Amino acid sequence: MTTVDESTFAKAFLHLLGGQTLIHHDDYAPDPASLGPRPGLVLLPPMPTPKRKRTPATAILASITVKSLRPPHFSFTLDDTPYTDTVLLLKSRISEKTDFPAAALKLLLKGKVLPDTKTVEGIVDADGKASLVVMTSGSPITPVVAAASAAGSAAPAEVPASKPEEAVLDDTIDESTWDTISAALMSKLGDAKATKVLDRLRRGYALV
Known part of the structure; x- marks a missing residue:
């Protein structure tokens, strides 16, 4: 019986394997780390998943919270606001609630003044909500001062008559x-x- 050393056996085995056809699956991809450096080979990072863009529609409604920056202070929420509404329409709705003319209002989002043509879709977050700061100029159309003036013009309250002075008692002790x-x-x-x-x-x- 002929004895074959280990080195000869390994070479014969590798030669036999090299003559066979290597078949990979369709989804096979080599590990880039095992390829080693290759001239001209650039490994690109994985591409991020694209975000799904919201489709504006009148059926989608937003919730806009507004808060005044200076007196008179007010704060409320405009519910059921369509995504297609503009900043100008928001000003009109705020004007109805505050008696400030729409032209005297400026809406700010994160410190920036919003143009009248910008739509609600470009303001709200992924949950359909936004918080806006309102800057006012001038006075309301129906100021609170008018109500105070009307109250001041009412008949003055009657001043109760002063009580007669009581006789002073002599409480000295002799x-x-x-x-x-x-x-x-x-x-x-x-x-x-x-x-x-x-x-x-x-x-x-x-x-x-």
Whole structure:
């Protein structure tokens, strides 16, 4: 029996494999890391998944929250706003709620003034919501001051008549009364303690 060394066997086996046709599956892709450096070969990064663009339609409605930047302060939400509405239409709806003319309103999104021709679709986020800041100029068409003026023109309230001054009572205590109080204290407390109590009473009464 002939003995074949390991090196000869490995070469014969590899030669046999090299003569066979290698078949790959249709989805086979070699690992770029195993290819090694090749001149002219550029590996491109994977392409991002394209975002699906919203299709504007009157059936899609947005929720727009508006808040004033300066007094008079107001804050409310415009629900059921079509994506096809423009900023100018938003100003008209705000004007109906605030009595400010539409021309006196500026709508800001993230610190930038929105043009009147911009649509709601370009303002709202993926959830169909947006928060706008409103800058006002001038005064409302029906200012609150008018209501205050009307209230001020009403008949003045009646001033209650002053009460007649009450007679001033003479509440001074003469010395004879103090002597009577001193005698009563001495009979109950003794001379030393009665003197201290009487002194406190006189000083307290003087402060009243």
